[in-house]
Amino acid sequence: EDKVVQSPLSLVVHEGDTVTLNCSYEVTNFRSLLWYKQEKKAPTFLFMLTSSGIEKKSGRLSSILDKKELSSILNITATQTGDSAIYLCAVVLGGAAQKLVFGQGTRLTINP
Amino acid sequence: GAGVSQSPRYKVAKRGQDVALRCDPISGHVSLFWYQQALGQGPEFLTYFQNEAQLDKSGLPSDRFFAERPEGSVSTLKIQRTQQEDSAVYLCASSLGYGGGRDIQYFGAGTRLSVL
Numbered sequence: 001e002d003k004v005v006q007s008p009l010s011l012v013v014h015e016g017d018t019v020t021l022n023c024s025y026e027v028t029n030f031r032s033l034l035w036y037k038q039e040k041k042a043p044t045f046l047f048m049l050t051s052s053g054i055e056k057k058s059g060r061l062s063s064i065l066d067k068k069e070l071s072s073i074l075n076i077t078a079t080q081t082g083d084s085a086i087y088l089c090a091v092v093l094g095g096a097a098q099k100l101v102f103g104q105g106t107r108l109t110i111n112p
Numbered sequence: 113g114a115g116v117s118q119s120p121r122y123k124v125a126k127r128g129q130d131v132a133l134r135c136d137p138i139s140g141h142v143s144l145f146w147y148q149q150a151l152g153q154g155p156e157f158l159t160y161f162q163n164e165a166q167l168d169k170s171g172l173p174s175d176r177f178f179a180e181r182p183e184g185s186v187s188t189l190k191i192q193r194t195q196q197e198d199s200a201v202y203l204c205a206s207s208l209g210y211g212g213g214r215d216i217q218y219f220g221a222g223t224r225l226s227v228l
Contacts, residue, residue, distance in 0.1 A: 006154075041221045041222075042115070042116065042203075042218075042219040042221045043155075043203070044219075045216055045218065048216055088154055088155075090154075090155075096162075096167050097160040097167060098160075098207070098209070098215050099145065099157045099168065099171075100147075100155070100205075100217060101157070102154030102156070103154050104152075104153055104154050105153075105154050
């Protein structure tokens with residue numbers, strides 16, 4: 001069974017801290033990995049990672065995939081209250097559907 | 113359109129009632145997906161369309177769930193004889209399809225279904 005596990009499930013930090021969110025996967029047909037940020041509306045796309053291992057960066061956020069360890073991390077530096085959200089990791093499966101298998105999400109709370 | 117649009121945003125149904133949830137994908141997106149998200153969980157795959165063809169419906173939990181996309185654009189997810197366990201947020205996503213960055217799925221805000 002295809003499985004994606006995120007840790008921690010919940011994290012509370014102070015504004016300005018740096019956080020690292022983890023995602024590990026065990027799937028039969030890996031194609032790529034996506035990170036999303038979910039607030040009270042639509043999950044919004046953050047990064048797409050492939051087996052190339054190239055790090056992706058956008059402002060204070062960065063992410064990389066370790067294909068040997070079958071895992072990915074999402075780093076957020078100098079956190080702000082607006083970073084409070086659920087962060088979802090999803091693996092894109094190969095095959096006709098390219099469907100996503102999601103982890104449970106990490107609920108991140110940034111306190112002022 | 114600018115993004116994926118879903119309606120209604122909220123739906124309250126009495127147990128046994130039929131409901132229909134609508135998804136309007138990003139214009140030109142070939143692939144359309146439906147997911148079900150229970151409280152505190154990640155979304156789970158329900159079904160996938162490539163244009164008007166439903167190529168994968170392996171995630172539909174029972175034969176009470178039915179989806180269609182007759183003209184390859186707007187899609188409707190129908191749930192017949194709703195049960196309390198159907199209460200969840202139903203998310204629709206679309207993508208350009210066919211590999212690489214075209215795999216990125218863009219999500220709508222979802223329909224929150226509550227079955228009483």
